[in-house]
Amino acid sequence: ALPFLQATGTDQVVGLGLVAVSLIIFTYYTAWVILLPFIDSEHVIHKFFLPRAYAVAIPLAAGLLLLLCVGLFITYIMLKKQRVTKKAQ
Amino acid sequence: MTKLAQWLWALALLGSAWAALTMGALGLELPSPCREILWPLPAYLLVSAGCYALGTVGYRVATFHDCEDAARELQSQIQEARADLTRRGLRF
Numbered sequence: 343a344l345p346f347l348q349a350t351g352t353d354q355v356v357g358l359g360l361v362a363v364s365l366i367i368f369t370y371y372t373a374w375v376i377l378l379p380f381i382d383s384e385h386v387i388h389k390f391f392l393p394r395a396y397a398v399a400i401p402l403a404a405g406l407l408l409l410l411c412v413g414l415f416i417t418y419i420m421l422k423k424q425r426v427t428k429k430a431q
Numbered sequence: 432m433t434k435l436a437q438w439l440w441a442l443a444l445l446g447s448a449w450a451a452l453t454m455g456a457l458g459l460e461l462p463s464p465c466r467e468i469l470w471p472l473p474a475y476l477l478v479s480a481g482c483y484a485l486g487t488v489g490y491r492v493a494t495f496h497d498c499e500d501a502a503r504e505l506q507s508q509i510q511e512a513r514a515d516l517t518r519r520g521l522r523f
Contacts, residue, residue, distance in 0.1 A: 350497070353492055353493065353495065354493045356489070356492060356493075357489045357490060357491070357492035357493025357494070358489065358493050359489065360485055360486065360488060360489025360490075360492070361486050361489040361490050361493070363485065363489075364482040364483070364485040364486035364489065365482075365486065367478070367482050368478075368479060368482040368483075368486075371475065371478050371479070371482075372475075372479075375468065375471050375472075375474075375475045376468055376475070379463070379464035379465075379467035379468055380464050394467070394471070397471050397474065397475075398470075398471050398474045401474050401477065401478050402474070405477075
């Protein structure tokens with residue numbers, strides 16, 4: 343067998359896509375939270391970033407949305423199970 | 432102490448340190464950029480941890496190698512098992 347087999351095509355694309363997305367998010371967020379306070383408020387770079395309050399509001403909203411989706415999924419599964427057991431009785 | 436207790440203890444410690452610094456309870460006059468970085472710090476650490484997790488998963492998915500030998504061995508074992516079970520009377 344060959345010593346270095348490639349992962350199949352789709353796997354590589356998806357994997358590298360995830361790596362790229364995570365790097366982009368990390369770089370933008372780091373610049374936003376860590377670097378921007380040290381840059382003069384008159385500099386043009388501030389136009390590329392939202393007001394600072396969004397740096398906490400957006401991840402918070404995303405986290406709550408995630409929790410909501412997880413909760414809805416669990417509720418859906420539980421209701422489906424209840425309907426199945428009720429039909430069997 | 433259990434691992435959970437250790438983690439909660441560490442979180443409580445760091446959390447109270449952050450809260451004390453952000454609300455100025457220690458009476459320290461930190462320079463303005465430091466204060467600006469300090470208050471979103473928990474959110475920043477969470478987002479960074481999430482990015483690291485996502486990136487690691489993506490990287491491992493992209494570099495996962497096929498195991499030709501193991502696949503072939505598994506297939507032959509499946510054939511063996513099917514033959515054995517049909518001989519014993521199990522119908523697929």
